[in-house]
Amino acid sequence: MKIDLSGIVPSVVNRKIDLTSLPAVYQGRxxxxxxxxxxxxxxxxxxIPGLIFFGMITSSEYDPAMLFILIFPVIGIGILLFGLYNLTFRETIRIDAANVTRESQSIFGYKYWTEPLQRYPGVLQRTERRSGGKNSSSYTLHIVELHHEDKKKRVTLYESRSSDGFRKTWEDYCRQLNKPALEVGKGKMVSRAVEDLDKSVRDLAREGKLAVDFDPRKPPPPGFDLRVDGDQLRVALPKTKNSLIGSLFIMAFAGVFIFIGFGIDDAPVAFGVIGIILLIIIMGGLVWNTISRNVLLIGREQVRILQETPWGETGGSLLNTSEIEGVRIGPVSEGTKQMAVLLVTDHQTRKIGAGLPADSMDWLKRCILAVITRG
Incomplete structure (x- = not known):
């Protein structure tokens, strides 16, 4: 038995339950x-506002219009209860080969439940976007969860702000519990068996576990440019469309800074300089999106992601197809509705075609799968 006391709930971001040997016990507070x-x-x-109000109602200074002061004590009671909850919260989670048990204690009482491990369909990996508060930037939590249809019986196994080793941790939990790996793709749950965790999409297709439905005779969606380049397929994606409303808003914001800096007497010139720099950045982005576009060189062994410009192809990243374990459509980032084609490996996830129409992304996904799984 191993007891992990490193994580606490619910206000600490990092949490890890050690399941290298069962039964495992996690204690948090x-x-x-x-x-x-x-x-x-x-x-x-x-x-303080409560004492002031109490003093007023016991004196001749009381005025019914001052009842608004009560909003401060009411909100204060809620904050006080949440603070007392943090001070008194304790929980114990026990996972063995047959059952999952959780008991917790706080000012709100004692809770206990137990559930057969076989009722958990798998181990889910997901992310959540969290606010960092008034003085901190927002961040992404990477979460591994022993998933259950009943939200109250889901167990967070791992939680971290860092993405380093996240996928490996998820896969390790799947092996330790002998449970399928779950993730959400295109609005539905996608499951992968434990024995298939480290297999590439090419291996899965070869074993008949991945069906690739792609008809190369059909023309691509509008905006795509295809051609065969040696033993690779060159796919030029449609150019990124600029957001007119967003661009106008930022340009207007920059214009306000320029007006303050150069149009108002005694105003700091720095405001105008900041506005000009912001305007240059925005205009540069608009021009760049107009003259450049993403290009994929898709081969059986490698996928290269490049940027096509009037001066030739620049930049680029390289993925070995033997490492690509998933090609799916998913959100560009947690909390956004913008989707992209995701190329998933143990070490990274590359996002391609963000903002394309749904049918274009689906075609691109099928095209990539058809090339890297052939033969």
Whole structure:
């Protein structure tokens, strides 16, 4: 048995339950630092206005219009309860070869449940976009979850802000629990058996576990340019369309800075300089999207991603097809509706064709799969 005391719930971002040997026990608790801060803040936020209001109703200065002051104590009570929850929260999760058990204790009472491990369909990997608060930037949480249809019985096995080793951790949990790997693709759950975790899409196609439906005789969607380049297929994607509303908004924002800097007496010239720089960046981006586009060189052994410009092909990244474990359509980033074709390996996920119409992305996905799995 191994006991991991490193993670705490719910306010710490990093969490890892050690399942290298079963049974495994995880013990967590709320953040004491956060709890003390919230309790003190609640007493100040709600306590002082509450005392003022109590003093007014016991004196001749009371006015019904001052009832709005009560909003501060009401909000303060909510903050106080959340702080006390952090101070008193304790949980124990036990996972063995047959069952998953969780018990927790807080100011809101004691909770306990147990569920047969066989009722969990698999181990899910997902991400969540979180706000960093007033003085911190937002961040992405990478989460591995023992998935269950009942949300209350889902168990977070791993949680980290860093993507380093995330996919390997997910696959390790699948092997340790002998559960399929789950992920959400194009709005539905996609499952992969444990024995197929490290197989490339080419291996899966060879074994008949991946069907590739692509008709090369049909013309590509509008905007694509295809040609055979030696033993590779060269696919030039449609040029990125500029967002007119977004571009106009940012240009107007830059114009305000320029007006303040150069049009208002005694205003810092730095405002105008910042506006000019911002305008140059925006105009440069618009021009670049007009004259350049992404190009894929797809071969059986490698996929190269390049940028086509009037001066030739520049930049580029290279993926070995033997390492590509998935080609699917998914969100560009967590919390956004913009989709792209994702080329997934153990080390990275490359996003291609962001913002293309759904039928164009589907065609591109099928085209890539057809080339890298042939033979």
């Amino acid at each position: 709320g953040s004491r630092g956060m709890g003390f801060f919230l309790v003190i803040f609640a007493l100040i936020w709600g306590g």
